Amino acid sequence: MAESFKPFDAADYLASEEDIDRYFEQVEKTGDPRLILAALGDIARARNMSQLARQAGLTRPGLYKALSAEGNPSFDTINRVAEALGLRISIRSR
Secondary structure (H helix, E strand, C coil), X not given: CCCCCCCCCHHHHCCCHHHHHHHHHHHHHHXXXXXXXXXXXXXXXXXXXXXXXXXXXXXXXXXXXXXXXXXXXXXXXXXXXXXXXXXXXXXXCC
């Protein structure tokens, strides 16, 4: 019998606010902007994308595009999405 595998999607494992907080905290520690953007996308997919887009002042397709691997959102967009998700992006000295 052949095995079948489903692609991994972190959004499938973000079931609670605690999961989301821990996940984003670890990703933020890396300081990697692409990874932070990907994590915001994971968290957004774990929640309601349509509602999130409205809260962030974006269209749903615009939100998907901004958070995609090919996206290049402005800091303002990233900040609005994080705020709509109840997250805060912090900048600290090393």
